[in-house]
Amino acid sequence: MSEIIVLTREQYFADLRQVAKQAADQALAQFTASQGRPASVNKSRAAALLGKSKSTVTKMIDQGRIRTTTDGMSIPMTEIDRYLNA
Numbered sequence: 465m466s467e468i469i470v471l472t473r474e475q476y477f478a479d480l481r482q483v484a485k486q487a488a489d490q491a492l493a494q495f496t497a498s499q500g501r502p503a504s505v506n507k508s509r510a511a512a513l514l515g516k517s518k519s520t521v522t523k524m525i526d527q528g529r530i531r532t533t534t535d536g537m538s539i540p541m542t543e544i545d546r547y548l549n550a
Contacts, residue, residue, distance in 0.1 A: 489503075504538035505538060505544070506539075513544055514547065
């Protein structure tokens, strides 16, 4: 017995974005695992990597100088690299 599933255009593209994001996150995690470093770090670890205090890193995030993950709980290593190479 087959079923027909009807999706709106918005639902379809939302699902596609979600799958693409998950695939990108997984690819990044595998790449960084092969490089021997984490994909993201917490504020304390970022402060140590940048040679700054945790409160300074928090201010940098608030000012938009460093971006965090969507949930705001960690800082991607790519963002640490971007800041250090700027």
